[in-house]
Amino acid sequence: MSRPLLEIRDLTVSYGGGSVAVDHVDLDVHDGEVCLVLGANGAGKTSLLRGVGGFASSERGRVRGGRVLVGGVDVTGLPPRAMVGHGVVLVPEETKVFGTLTVGENLRAAPAKGGRASRAALLEEAVSLFPFIAERMNLPAGQLSGGERQQLGIARALLLSPRLLMVDEASLGLSPIAVRAVFESLRALVDSRGTTLLIVEQNVRAAQAIADRAHVMVSGSVALTGPAREVLQSERVRRTYLGLEV
Numbered sequence: 182m183s184r185p186l187l188e189i190r191d192l193t194v195s196y197g198g199g200s201v202a203v204d205h206v207d208l209d210v211h212d213g214e215v216c217l218v219l220g221a222n223g224a225g226k227t228s229l230l231r232g233v234g235g236f237a238s239s240e241r242g243r244v245r246g247g248r249v250l251v252g253g254v255d256v257t258g259l260p261p262r263a264m265v266g267h268g269v270v271l272v273p274e275e276t277k278v279f280g281t282l283t284v285g286e287n288l289r290a291a292p293a294k295g296g297r298a299s300r301a302a303l304l305e306e307a308v309s310l311f312p313f314i315a316e317r318m319n320l321p322a323g324q325l326s327g328g329e330r331q332q333l334g335i336a337r338a339l340l341l342s343p344r345l346l347m348v349d350e351a352s353l354g355l356s357p358i359a360v361r362a363v364f365e366s367l368r369a370l371v372d373s374r375g376t377t378l379l380i381v382e383q384n385v386r387a388a389q390a391i392a393d394r395a396h397v398m399v400s401g402s403v404a405l406t407g408p409a410r411e412v413l414q415s416e417r418v419r420r421t422y423l424g425l426e427v
């Protein structure tokens with residue numbers, strides 16, 4: 182098998198107070214794959230994505246050990262802006278928007294890859310993948326719900342044309358119909374552009390429709406990993422995350 186697009190090796194992440202959020206994690210993500218990271222609150226899922234995609238200055242977290250490679254290049258500990266240059270974009274759990282600007286203005290103000298022509302094409306593609314955005318282009322972004330903001334965050338991330346898109350909680354705060362629409366958009370993104378996805382998602386039912394591999398985090402470690410269908414069929418996962426009788 183070819184070398185993974187993303188190689189996480191023995192990664193340890195901790196915060197200011199010294200608490201270890203990610204504890205010696207190994208994880209591979211292959212080109213074109215949709216990888217799902219599951220786990221209870223506080224298991225370390227967000228910290229894992231930050232450990233790869235870079236920490237915002239307010240987060241006080243750091244990579245304390247291990248390595249992150251993208252396309253074989255060591256990118257360990259780089260800030261978000263530098264990660265974009267390596268094709269890695271993180272959509273954090275709470276997308277920040279300019280509330281008084283419209284959705285369209287937010288998109289036009291966002292950084293994009295390449296020149297003006299490239300931006301226009303990327304914007305058109307993002308809008309076509311997320312029809313919700315097209316419907317709300319003239320609405321002030323401050324009026325969007327948390328879930329809708331997240332979709333704007335994903336559309337904005339697409340302007341950077343990522344090879345690896347990481348999304349922290351794409352479905353939080355969305356209605357079941359909107360959740361289905363978001364996952365259909367993400368599937369379309371993978372199918373049309375071959376974008377690789379690493380997603381943290383609590384809505385396992387929705388995510389299982391698109392995930393190829395799944396990793397379950399417990400207390401900072403990856404406790405279970407494998408093909409999504411197998412992991413999501415496991416007794417422990419069904420009981421804990423799907424609330425199903427086994």
Ligand SMILES: Nc1ncnc2c1ncn2[C@@H]1O[C@H](COP(=O)(O)OP(=O)(O)OP(=O)(O)O)[C@@H](O)[C@H]1O
Nearest residue numbers: 196202220221222223224225226227228229240241
């Ligand atoms: N900015 C921060 N400063 C200090 N500790 C933090 C910070 N962010 C997370 N932590 C701690 O790191 C550990 C892992 O948190 P993390 O948010 O990565 O887990 P999670 O699995 O994403 O949880 P959730 O599903 O609730 O978002 C927790 O103990 C949490 O309290």
